[in-house]
Amino acid sequence: MTDATVDVLGVLLSGDDDLYGLKIAQTIGRPTGSVAPILRRLEGCNWVTSTWEQSNERTGPRRRFYQLSAEHAADARALVAERRPAPTTPKHTPLRPGWVSGR
Template sequence: MALRRKREGPRITLPTAAVLRLMLQDPTGSFYGLKLAQESGFPSGTIYPILARLEAADWVQSYWEQEDAAVLERPRRRMYQMTGAGAQAARAALSTAQQALGIPASDIPTPVHPQVQLGMP
């Protein structure tokens, strides 16, 4: 089942769509879970499992901030960044979901950098 879900991509629920829309506003940007929770209005207990599923599907990659926690004066954050293929797949999944719900496709965020859609650096 996990392999099939990875090929098909994660299930697009309302909270998942909200996270994807936020990340697609800056597809090359880095995001941390608490900020996505605040901006989406969903609790962190909803956002972090979504990020884990997106990472398992290779739609996002994660890494720890490199700065020292003492310099930051706070714990380091786990950052999440869309992959090129993930951004493309997310746009397609949101488009499909919007068409199924009868929402205009023009509401889908467009890429900031066209090369991201092609999966190029």
């Protein structure tokens, strides 16, 4: 599993219902040319489902919306947590009363 795939899964886990290829690519800062094949592979493995945009109100090409499948959401969460652990909070030394920076 590549870092780019983990990035895509992280976005899909965000809960945003309006995720299409360009939006996912912009969110993770990767080119659409690398995100599109990842989405196709995930869809081929049934980790992701997609639907075409139905609205005609927007100009431009139709968008394809992606959603993480419910049956693989737990696997994706575990994988992202394993590969992208939450940053630890730095331990701060409490300030002593009366201490002023620069003195």
